[in-house]
Amino acid sequence: xxxxxxxxxxxxxxxxxxxxxxxxxxxxxxxxxxxxxxxxxxxxxxxxxxxxxxxxxxxxxxxxxxxxxxxxxxxxxxxxxxxxxxxxxxxxxxxxxxxxxxxxxxxxxxxxxxxxxxxxxxxxxxxxxxxxxxxxxxxxxxxxxxxxxxxxxxxxxxxxxxxxxxxxxxxxxxxxxxxxxxxxxxxxxxxxxxxxxxxxxxxxxxxxxxxxxxxxxxxxxxxxxxxxxxxxxxxxxxxxxxxxxxxxxxxxxxxxxxxxxxxxxxxxxxxxxxxxxxxxxxxxxxxxxxxxxxxxxxxxxx
Amino acid sequence: xxxxxxxxxxxxxxxxxxxxxxxxxxxxxxxxxxxxxxxxxxxxxxxxxxxxxxxxxxxxxxxxxxxxxxxxxxxxxxxxxxxxxxxxxxxxxxxxxxxxxxxxxxxxxxxxxxxxxxxxxxxxxxxxxxxxxxxxxxxxxxxxxxxxxxxxxxxxxxxxxxxxxxxxxxxxxxxxxxxxxxxxxxxxxxxxxxxxxxxxxxxxxxxxxxxxxxxxxxxxxxxxxxxxxxxxxxxxxxxxxxxxxxxxxxxxxxxxxxxxxxxxxxxxxxxxxxxxxxxxxxxxxxxxxxxxxxxxxxxxxx
Numbered sequence: 001x002x003x004x005x006x007x008x009x010x011x012x013x014x015x016x017x018x019x020x021x022x023x024x025x026x027x028x029x030x031x032x033x034x035x036x037x038x039x040x041x042x043x044x045x046x047x048x049x050x051x052x053x054x055x056x057x058x059x060x061x062x063x064x065x066x067x068x069x070x071x072x073x074x075x076x077x078x079x080x081x082x083x084x085x086x087x088x089x090x091x092x093x094x095x096x097x098x099x100x101x102x103x104x105x106x107x108x109x110x111x112x113x114x115x116x117x118x119x120x121x122x123x124x125x126x127x128x129x130x131x132x133x134x135x136x137x138x139x140x141x142x143x144x145x146x147x148x149x150x151x152x153x154x155x156x157x158x159x160x161x162x163x164x165x166x167x168x169x170x171x172x173x174x175x176x177x178x179x180x181x182x183x184x185x186x187x188x189x190x191x192x193x194x195x196x197x198x199x200x201x202x203x204x205x206x207x208x209x210x211x212x213x214x215x216x217x218x219x220x221x222x223x224x225x226x227x228x229x230x231x232x233x234x235x236x237x238x239x240x241x242x243x244x245x246x247x248x249x250x251x252x253x254x255x256x257x258x259x260x261x262x263x264x265x266x267x268x269x270x271x272x273x274x275x276x277x278x279x280x281x282x283x284x285x286x287x288x289x290x291x292x293x294x295x296x297x298x299x300x301x302x
Numbered sequence: 303x304x305x306x307x308x309x310x311x312x313x314x315x316x317x318x319x320x321x322x323x324x325x326x327x328x329x330x331x332x333x334x335x336x337x338x339x340x341x342x343x344x345x346x347x348x349x350x351x352x353x354x355x356x357x358x359x360x361x362x363x364x365x366x367x368x369x370x371x372x373x374x375x376x377x378x379x380x381x382x383x384x385x386x387x388x389x390x391x392x393x394x395x396x397x398x399x400x401x402x403x404x405x406x407x408x409x410x411x412x413x414x415x416x417x418x419x420x421x422x423x424x425x426x427x428x429x430x431x432x433x434x435x436x437x438x439x440x441x442x443x444x445x446x447x448x449x450x451x452x453x454x455x456x457x458x459x460x461x462x463x464x465x466x467x468x469x470x471x472x473x474x475x476x477x478x479x480x481x482x483x484x485x486x487x488x489x490x491x492x493x494x495x496x497x498x499x500x501x502x503x504x505x506x507x508x509x510x511x512x513x514x515x516x517x518x519x520x521x522x523x524x525x526x527x528x529x530x531x532x533x534x535x536x537x538x539x540x541x542x543x544x545x546x547x548x549x550x551x552x553x554x555x556x557x558x559x560x561x562x563x564x565x566x567x568x569x570x571x572x573x574x575x576x577x578x579x580x581x582x583x584x585x586x587x588x589x590x591x592x593x594x595x596x597x598x599x600x601x602x603x604x
Contacts, residue, residue, distance in 0.1 A: 055423045127517040175503045183496050183519035190565050192486040194481050200559045201477045217485035219521035257502045263492050264570045
């Protein structure tokens with residue numbers, strides 16, 4: 001059984017979440033190999049105690065028991081695993097944890113490809129933000145075989161405060177994350193719509209924020225993102241274009257299931273309008289800028 | 303100055319919020335007169351220590367320093383104050399706190415009528431639910447003159463944990479409450495939409511609920527109302543028809559300000575469809591029943 005235990009893991013994608021996860025694996029005593037295109041990120045992880053860092057994972061393939069992918073989308077996942085030749089060089093039964101936000105269909109296609117190479121997949125999107133990742137306290141919503149869960153236990157233990165086992169079928173993890181993003185996106189857009197109406201009605205936005213965050217109309221996203229509107233600071237923590245992407249994944253999921261989503265489709269239109277108006281790279285709270293005829297903190301009246 | 307201090311208050315409308323507020327006023331040592339059409343509610347408050355109870359407020363009018371209205375809508379407020387002859391029998395400078403959820407326009411019309419009788423108005427919607435009301439810990443969002451705030455201070459102290467002074471202009475309190483209800487209504491409808499999609503995708507709803515309530519997609523309403531869906535219990539805490547009413551007030555407000563509200567108008571359509579399908583008197587979480595082709599806890603597949 002000892003050969004089932006993961007001792008070495010490559011963390012691919014050292015952004016805010018990936019870097020935190022990689023450091024958490026180092027702290028847990030795993031042999032960590034860090035992969036990113038950004039040399040600064042590689043240097044940071046190298047100094048933190050990685051066994052190796054590189055822009056290309058393939059060279060480490062024979063050394064790995066597990067791979068954790070924390071990249072942006074399905075295209076990056078398939079490019080790294082299959083186009084660059086990583087998958088064909090991994091040892092059989094290496095466990096591949098795919099933590100990008102992707103569609104269930106993409107998750108299933110990736111799983112089919114991995115199976116051809118004798119590899120295990122965990123469909124395991126994450127949530128929690130950079131601070132939780134750094135603390136090894138991500139929330140992971142995972143689907144896969146018990147073999148994949150067992151093999152990845154040391155990586156899950158090192159990186160997560162909560163691991164939800166959604167089921168065996170690859171795609172369930174992806175779907176739970178997408179439904180979560182439906183709520184997150186609608187809540188940001190609803191917060192923006194409410195604060196825009198408050199601005200129009202001459203309600204001081206700091207008072208409106210204070211009332212809502214102390215009452216039943218509050219949401220995690222309202223409290224976090226509408227603070228940026230009150231402060232007039234649209235420095236991106238997470239960008240408008242991320243929700244254009246994620247709410248399009250929601251729309252694809254609705255299409256696959258032939259299911260109507262009146263609010264999510266409306267929120268997608270709002271984020272798409274914001275991106276189209278030039279706010280795609282601003283903080284996602286900048287979706288409020290689609291509303292004309294109001295004066296927001298830090299802005300001239302439009 | 304002593305004649306400015308409120309010693310006696312009539313609480314009109316002894317529902318879940320009004321009864322709690324009335325008891326809180328009794329506990330604070332005020333002379334409380336309770337008014338409702340329901341004899342059971344009158345008996346309860348009588349035993350709790352009211353100075354007087356009745357189905358008609360007019361008989362107590364000369365004894366009152368203040369009136370607190372916790373009824374359903376503007377029609378009830380105007381009927382009680384003006385059609386039944388209460389206002390014309392109150393002493394000059396009696397303070398009238400209007401805590402129904404009503405439009406800004408209605409608040410302004412009520413204020414104009416009260417002024418004709420030499421009465422003070424506080425435009426003071428509340429939030430917090432029955433438990434908070436019982437504890438004397440409502441959230442009150444109030445607008446009015448400093449004379450009205452000063453005169454009502456003993457009542458505000460007795461009933462509220464937080465009092466937000468939105469400004470002098472009557473209507474601002476009503477508008478803040480309406481914007482709060484925009485968020486509350488959209489969040490319930492969004493929770494229903496997300497849980498309906500989860501049901502369609504064969505995600506166990508208790509797992510979906512657990513993931514969301516531990517992640518950034520959570521809202522106060524999701525956590526509170528989607529529990530009813532997980533339990534399959536649509537016993538009304540607050541009814542679908544309340545949000546048909548409140549989101550129609552949101553729509554009226556949007557019309558007054560000539561302001562687009564893409565999400566609130568969508569949520570209004572969802573609650574209206576639910577009411578139209580026969581679920582108006584069920585818990586507001588029953589808005590999920592507008593989605594066909596899913597199996598929910600406690601229900602057969604539709």
